[in-house]
Amino acid sequence: MWITFSLVTLAWISTAQARINCEQVLHDCLRPEHVPWTKCYEDRIGSCITGRIQSNPKFIHQRVSWSQKVEKSPTPEHSLSIPASALQRSRGPEVLGEDVLLVTTVINSTLFKLSRTRRKQSRVITPDPPAPSVLGDLVLVVRAGNVPVQNLSQPIKLTFKHNKQVGNGTCVFWEESPLDDGTGTWSTKGCDTHDTGDEFICSCNHMSFFAVLVNPALSVSQSDAVNLSYITYIGSALSVFFTVISLIIYICLQRRRPEKATGVHLQLTGALLCLHLTFLLCSFWVWQLSENEEGWVCKGLGFFLHWSLLATFSWTALEGFHLYLLLVRVFNIYVRRYLLKLSVVGWGVPTLVAAVCGISGVYGKYNLRDANNQTSAAQICWMSSEFPHRLLVSYITTVAVPGALMILCNSCMLGLVVFKLWRLRASSLGTESSGWKKINREKGMKLLKDAATVLGLSCVLGLPWGLASTTYISLPGIYIFTILNSLQGLFMFLWSVALTCKSRSDNDSSVRDPSSQKIMTTSFNN
Structure with a gap:
């Protein structure tokens, strides 16, 4: 017991x-x-x-x-x-x-x-x-x-x-x-x-x-948010004004000297005009809506804003494709109904994607959150905040596929342009027999001209869109991205003026600079 x-x-x-x-x-x-x-x-x-x-x-x-x-x-x-x-x-x-x-x-x-992951050793140190x-x-x-x-x-x-x-x-x-x-x-x-x-x-x-x-989000103060809003609205208004002038210039150039490159520039300028004009309409129309109201007009504006953004990406990518055919393939090549085929891609693909998103009910009023109290700081007619998979749809249809591919391909094209210019300049300077002062002076002028050409092409090829990655790093990156992309219409206007001056100089005299003409005119023969 x-x-x-x-x-x-x-x-x-x-x-x-x-x-x-x-x-x-x-x-x-x-x-x-x-x-x-x-x-x-x-x-x-x-x-x-x-x-x-x-x-x-x-x-x-x-x-x-x-x-x-x-x-x-x-x-x-x-x-x-x-x-x-x-x-x-x-x-x-x-x-x-x-x-x-x-x-x-x-x-x-x-x-x-967290478990440590082994990384391959590299001599190049890049920040994580x-x-x-x-x-x-x-x-x-x-x-x-x-x-x-x-x-x-x-x-x-x-x-x-x-x-x-x-x-x-x-x-x-x-x-x-x-x-x-x-x-x-x-x-x-x-x-x-x-x-x-x-x-x-x-x-x-x-x-x-x-x-x-x-992911750590970069905090933007209320004053910076107001400044960025003013920059965006003023820049978009200027872009609308200058894209209208650019369209008139390209139409005149096309009537005087029909070229395929001018037609591509014309389509891209039209897409930019639709983008900035629709953005202003989406921003101002949403002020007329109540807090819980969306309305079919806001949904339609969201559809056109998404469509115009995709069209801008498409025609920017087609600019790089056109440049590829000029510099890598045959310069004087005949393609039947070339602009019509480009238009099917440039306007058809964005229309198809936007239509599928519209049928799914993606578009509506989008609320931008304040950094401190998560209240609605700004609103725009875009993809509705109430749509369950808005982030996924927005990422796939604007960032991952069209934006990233366009920036990657056009960056390669710009690098190819720089390489072609360097080879042409090296060969032309090698055949000159004048004095060193004259060579240095001409070399400096050609270097400035090439720099202007590359800078203009970088804007036409949409490379400022690649600065979107800097918005996650620093506040100056947000300002630079906002300024450059809100003034795209102005850059297109400057490019059209440069093409007009080049066309006049080519008509007044013979070809003075073969290397720059291949880059600036970028045209197919009819």
Whole structure:
């Protein structure tokens, strides 16, 4: 009898020692002997003694019915919704009873150590891009039942609220390194992200340590936002004025001396006119709408703004394609209905993409958020902020495919122009037999002319759009990008004036500079 009592007492003491207070679980699991600490935490947090910690709203440790949907909010910024099917899966086949244990809390993100990735050694040192950070530096822990929960047919929904300006957010969970060295990575497997503007909603098919990774967004003060708005509106108004003049110049040049290059410039100028004019209309029309009103006019303006932007990218890319045929293929080449074929691509592809987006209901009123209070700082008729996949559609149809490809291809074309000019200048200077002063003077004049040609071509080929990457780095980058791209119409006007002067000089005399003529006229024979 005494032996039996002793065994029962020892068993009770050992069980009591194993069931430590929930306040001490995290501290004990962070000891060096518990690696990785996350597995230790998941094992012990379900069997700990709550004690006084139950009064802490950030720690929820209670039994819930597995037959009903459960909604909890450990903090005002974090909430979760677990369907009944997920709770039923967490019970396990051998467990009886009507309830399961649910544990949810938040943990500081500094406790999660990222695995180091080996990089190839390079002599060129390039700065790393800004690393994504955990929203609020908090990780939401979700654990239910006795068995791991994965591959749920009905996902659990996690809500992360934010009241400050953040970049694009991505829902992730903590995945331990296979080396079991206490490190790991943030993974997106099984999690979908939806950004409503005020909160990130994560839909995940498992339970784990969850967080939202956000890209650091460059904060712009209210005064800078006002200055950028004035620069954009004034620059777009000037672009509308100068593109109209450029259209008149190109039409006159086309009637006097029909050339394929002039036709391409004419189409690009028309696309720029549509872009800046529609942008001004979209910006000013949205002021006539109430806070919750969109209207079919705003949706139509958003459609035309997207269409004109895609048309501008298309014709800018076709400018680079035209230059490629002139410099790489045959200069005097005949292509039947050349401008008609280019027009099918330049106007047809943007129309098709914009039509598909319009049928999907993408367009509407877009709210620009203030950096401090997340209220609507500005509005424009564009892709509606209420559309679920607005960020994805906007990224694919404006940045990833048309913008990036256009900048990449046209940058190669500009490099080819510089190479051709260098070879032509080297060959022409090598055949001259005049004095050194005259050679240096002529070399300097030709260098200035080539620099002006390359600078003008860089604007025609749309390379200022590539400065969009600088807007994520510094405030001066935002100003430079805004000024250059709002004044595209002015640059096109200067290019048309340069072509007019070149055409007159070619008519007054014979060809004085064969190298520059190939670059400036860029035309096919009819």
